[in-house]
Amino acid sequence: MYIYDTFDHTVTRERVAEFSQQVKRRLAGELSEDQFRPLRLMNGLYLQLHAYMLRVAIPYGTLSSVQVHKLADIARKYDRDYGHFTTRQNIQYNWIKLDQVPDLLAELASVEMHANQTSGNCIRNVTADQFAGVAGDEVEDPRIVSEIIRQWSTFHPEFSFLPRKFKIAVTGAPKDRAAIQFHDIGIQIVRNSAGEVGYAVYVGGGMGRTPVVAPLIRAFLPKAEILSYLEAILRVYNRYGRRDNIYKARIKILVRDLGPAEFTRQVEAEWPEIRPSGVNLPAAEEARIEAFFAPPAYEKIAEPVASFVEAKAKDRAFARWVSTNVHPHKIPGYGAVTISLKPIGGIPGDASSAQMHAIADLADTFSLSEVRVTHVQNLVLPNVKQSELFAVWQRLGEIGFADANIGLVTDIIACPGLDYCALANARSIPVAQQLSKRFADLDRQHNIGPLQIKISGCINACGHHHAGHIGILGVDKAGQEFYQITLGGAGDETASIGQLIGPGFAGEDIVGAVDKVVATYIAIRSSTSETFIDAYRRVGAAPFKESLYGRR
Amino acid sequence: MAVVDRNGPLKDAWTRIGEDAPAPKGASVIVSLARLKNEHNSLFSAAGAVGVEVASDVDLADLEPFLARLGVIVVRMATMRDGRVFSTGRLLRERYGYAADLRAVGDFIPDQVLFLLRCGFTSFEVGEKFPVESLKQSVAAYSVWYQKATDRAKSVVELRGENSSRGAPKGSSS
Ligand code: SF4
Numbered sequence: 001m002y003i004y005d006t007f008d009h010t011v012t013r014e015r016v017a018e019f020s021q022q023v024k025r026r027l028a029g030e031l032s033e034d035q036f037r038p039l040r041l042m043n044g045l046y047l048q049l050h051a052y053m054l055r056v057a058i059p060y061g062t063l064s065s066v067q068v069h070k071l072a073d074i075a076r077k078y079d080r081d082y083g084h085f086t087t088r089q090n091i092q093y094n095w096i097k098l099d100q101v102p103d104l105l106a107e108l109a110s111v112e113m114h115a116n117q118t119s120g121n122c123i124r125n126v127t128a129d130q131f132a133g134v135a136g137d138e139v140e141d142p143r144i145v146s147e148i149i150r151q152w153s154t155f156h157p158e159f160s161f162l163p164r165k166f167k168i169a170v171t172g173a174p175k176d177r178a179a180i181q182f183h184d185i186g187i188q189i190v191r192n193s194a195g196e197v198g199y200a201v202y203v204g205g206g207m208g209r210t211p212v213v214a215p216l217i218r219a220f221l222p223k224a225e226i227l228s229y230l231e232a233i234l235r236v237y238n239r240y241g242r243r244d245n246i247y248k249a250r251i252k253i254l255v256r257d258l259g260p261a262e263f264t265r266q267v268e269a270e271w272p273e274i275r276p277s278g279v280n281l282p283a284a285e286e287a288r289i290e291a292f293f294a295p296p297a298y299e300k301i302a303e304p305v306a307s308f309v310e311a312k313a314k315d316r317a318f319a320r321w322v323s324t325n326v327h328p329h330k331i332p333g334y335g336a337v338t339i340s341l342k343p344i345g346g347i348p349g350d351a352s353s354a355q356m357h358a359i360a361d362l363a364d365t366f367s368l369s370e371v372r373v374t375h376v377q378n379l380v381l382p383n384v385k386q387s388e389l390f391a392v393w394q395r396l397g398e399i400g401f402a403d404a405n406i407g408l409v410t411d412i413i414a415c416p417g418l419d420y421c422a423l424a425n426a427r428s429i430p431v432a433q434q435l436s437k438r439f440a441d442l443d444r445q446h447n448i449g450p451l452q453i454k455i456s457g458c459i460n461a462c463g464h465h466h467a468g469h470i471g472i473l474g475v476d477k478a479g480q481e482f483y484q485i486t487l488g489g490a491g492d493e494t495a496s497i498g499q500l501i502g503p504g505f506a507g508e509d510i511v512g513a514v515d516k517v518v519a520t521y522i523a524i525r526s527s528t529s530e531t532f533i534d535a536y537r538r539v540g541a542a543p544f545k546e547s548l549y550g551r552r
Numbered sequence: 553m554a555v556v557d558r559n560g561p562l563k564d565a566w567t568r569i570g571e572d573a574p575a576p577k578g579a580s581v582i583v584s585l586a587r588l589k590n591e592h593n594s595l596f597s598a599a600g601a602v603g604v605e606v607a608s609d610v611d612l613a614d615l616e617p618f619l620a621r622l623g624v625i626v627v628r629m630a631t632m633r634d635g636r637v638f639s640t641g642r643l644l645r646e647r648y649g650y651a652a653d654l655r656a657v658g659d660f661i662p663d664q665v666l667f668l669l670r671c672g673f674t675s676f677e678v679g680e681k682f683p684v685e686s687l688k689q690s691v692a693a694y695s696v697w698y699q700k701a702t703d704r705a706k707s708v709v710e711l712r713g714e715n716s717s718r719g720a721p722k723g724s725s726s
Contacts, residue, residue: 007712038633152699155697155698156698157670159635278700281709
């Protein structure tokens with residue numbers, strides 16, 4: 001993991017001091033809420049329906065066990081004993097008192113964490129593949145360039161007041177686990193025909209009311225050039241992105257209005273002007289950051305690991321959990337465990353302080369003290385020996401996080417919705433909970449196979465419903481909560497946007513409607529190995545429409 | 553309206569003149585871009601010094617012919633969210649080599665002044681309510697920056713380079 005040096009500590013400390021000063025001015029009445037608003041929004045502090053919410057950055061979803069313990073302590077001390085992991089690999093606390101925020105930030109700083117740029121119209125926390133450094137299919141560890149971008153984007157002198165928020169995601173592997181094409185900039189680490197490592201750059205993707213799959217604007221960018229190229233993109237956007245209408249201010253609209261070819265031309269014209277400015281990192285600094293992500297000392301283990309094979313044979317529940325929740329590791333004898341924060345009937349992404357402490361302890365004992373957050377609101381123990389998977393599974397069972405449902409129908413993404421969010425049209429969490437209960441039966445879940453349900457409480461699409469195989473969108477219909485269903489979205493390397501299937505459903509009917517969609521898939525799939533999304537792409541919307549609305 | 557720089561209030565000699573008002577002989581006047589384009593010959597010969605006020609999204613090619621002779625460029629931020637000024641400032645300084653006073657006017661807040669300074673702005677026209685007293689404090693909020701910018705402050709990257717060539721210990725890896 002990256003470890004702060006004295007400069008990183010200084011920047012973080014000075015930020016805490018600055019924001020504490022601003023909070024003090026607010027509490028003393030020197031700043032009105034109107035004046036304070038833009039300041040708090042630069043620090044991830046939102047005023048929600050019932051209280052302040054603080055969003056803490058987890059850069060590229062990587063945490064040490066020490067940091068997880070601290071997040072747990074904060075949940076206990078400053079919140080109602082819970083934290084909520086988000087689709088941007090961050091954590092949110094929903095019940096924060098303003099006068100305690102300075103202390104909270106100081107505690108975060110003590111473990112090299114912060115809430116910088118988790119809101120506001122700036123470059124937000126960079127997200128990356130949760131299996132960075134351990135996935136066998138990766139070209140290079142995406143955390144290296146992510147950390148480089150984190151530092152470069154922190155309080156950027158030119159790009160801290162953009163037309164709108166700006167999100168960058170990185171994948172190091174051709175299999176996209178970071179949904180890069182739904183980001184303002186998506187970076188894929190690639191190798192060119194000469195064997196050199198560089199970046200494919202996608203620009204202008206996004207969710208919200210205008211979902212767009214980002215076009216590729218550069219197939220290969222040499223590694224050393226990434227920061228100058230990002231500056232070129234950001235400068236074109238900062239100067240020419242729309243500022244008259246917040247719904248048209250994201251870079252996707254600029255790319256669409258100019259057309260990807262003209263947008264690319266402008267970026268490529270700006271880039272050579274920026275290259276000599278010294279923004280690209282010197283090789284020594286790149287090497288310094290890279291060294292922090294050198295592989296840890298793994299043991300040499302021969303596969304198959306007898307005890308692991310035996311445990312799977314003996315215990316069907318364990319074998320099933322392994323099949324969904326353990327991802328292959330690039331080192332023989334290891335696995336990467338996804339901890340499901342989606343227990344049946346639970347709130348997606350929530351963890352109590354006790355659960356977080358237990359997970360941090362598991363990381364210390366079994367996973368080289370590392371934890372990751374996924375954009376699907378789960379946690380990962382990236383480095384578990386296969387011989388110890390059974391013990392990990394048992395301990396997860398003790399804290400209620402051993403559900404064998406990763407990638408399945410109950411591994412639901414849901415935004416906070418009307419339970420917390422001031423912008424919501426409808427509740428999301430209760431719908432997720434009801435769906436989870438409806439599909440609780442594990443045999444049925446495994447029979448259904450890979451299926452992603454994503455729920456947003458309004459068109460802002462924080463629950464990524466556009467990218468859900470089944471997307472659910474809360475709408476307001478004459479003061480009533482209604483839910484629309486979209487089908488066929490995908491957030492991976494085959495990115496696509498879900499299509500609205502027909503009129504919405506009332507709260508009491510939405511679960512039954514989703515059940516019908518699933519039953520239709522089971523009836524039409526060509527075999528048990530044809531997944532929901534494959535079947536949908538083969539047959540289209542017609543059979544689903546018919547089962548939901550009858551023949552018309 | 554008052555004019556301040558990073559250290560506090562400034563005595564300001566510039567006056568804005570309207571579209572039709574004659575430029576008083578020998579005075580320091582700020583005119584609109586349209587007027588500068590139309591009357592630059594007479595303005596530069598009559599007035600003591602000439603400045604221009606432009607919008608944050610000004611086409612820099614329009615300004616380029618006059619840059620060497622202008623004494624101040626005032627860039628107007630439409631609202632505090634209008635981040636175009638930061639790019640405009642950097643481009644004027646770094647690409648067009650503009651060297652005289654660069655002034656921001658508009659709805660910015662004290663906490664943005666630091667960013668404006670980093671992007672090449674040197675003075676600030678502020679309203680009555682602007683808390684000039686707290687400006688010094690907001691400007692001093694940060695002692696180091698990750699990026700290089702117009703102000704030429706050493707970036708963290710450069711400071712690290714100096715440290716390591718002096719043999720200071722590097723962070724340990726894990
Ligand atoms: S999608 Fe809408 S309701 Fe849900 S968190 Fe975002 S803004 Fe709030």
